[in-house]
Amino acid sequence: MSIKPSRGVEKPDHQHFMKEAIKQAVQALEKGEVPVGAVVVWKNKIVARAHNQMETLRDPTAHAEMIALTQASETLAGMEEARPKDKSHRGSLEGATLYVTLEPCPMCAGALVMTKCENLVFGALDPRAGACRSLYHITEDDRLNHRVKVTGGVMADETKFLLSEFFKQLRKEKR
Numbered sequence: 001m002s003i004k005p006s007r008g009v010e011k012p013d014h015q016h017f018m019k020e021a022i023k024q025a026v027q028a029l030e031k032g033e034v035p036v037g038a039v040v041v042w043k044n045k046i047v048a049r050a051h052n053q054m055e056t057l058r059d060p061t062a063h064a065e066m067i068a069l070t071q072a073s074e075t076l077a078g079m080e081e082a083r084p085k086d087k088s089h090r091g092s093l094e095g096a097t098l099y100v101t102l103e104p105c106p107m108c109a110g111a112l113v114m115t116k117c118e119n120l121v122f123g124a125l126d127p128r129a130g131a132c133r134s135l136y137h138i139t140e141d142d143r144l145n146h147r148v149k150v151t152g153g154v155m156a157d158e159t160k161f162l163l164s165e166f167f168k169q170l171r172k173e174k175r
Contacts, residue, residue, distance in 0.1 A: 014121055017041055017099040018155045021123070024051040024064060025101045025162050031056060035162040038064040038100040040072035040093065040117075047096070048072035065100050065108035069115050072096060093117040101159040103130035103152060109138035112148050121151045123159030 017039055024037025028051035040048040048071035053062040073091035097119035109131035112120055120139055131138045132150050139148035
């Protein structure tokens with residue numbers, strides 16, 4: 001699936017934003033975290049950046065996606081232009097795109113649905129825990145109240161390389 005731009009908004013540059021997510025993944029790698037990075041884009045501007053922090057925070061839910069979605073909700077809630085007239089912003093990510101280096105897991109896919117994020121663009125497939133293409137299709141499940149448009153495989157070779165290098169190093173250290 002491809003992302004269709006909204007009226008009056010130029011088409012997003014998937015590679016540009018995925019490179020920003022990769023920069024976040026590199027930060028995770030440098031901290032000894034599984035190298036997954038994410039950015040949230042709204043109206044062609046990055047409104048949140050995050051990387052995995054599960055080891056750092058000792059929190060198994062501190063995935064790059066979860067942190068980025070929370071940051072983006074907070075940012076958009078504080079932006080006058082993001083609020084519907086005469087209403088407060090309730091943290092919805094309508095009109096936003098999450099770029100992440102690895103296919104989201106069930107927890108993160110569920111969060112995408114709950115935040116009403118419009119689009120997901122990811123790099124590598126995750127055959128062990130992927131919930132948007134590989135194992136499940138949570139983000140596109142008709143039984144849920146919202147569906148997310150999904151584009152996978154953007155810069156997949158680059159994102160797979162970071163992951164394979166991390167796990168190769170981890171295996172060496174365990175020997």
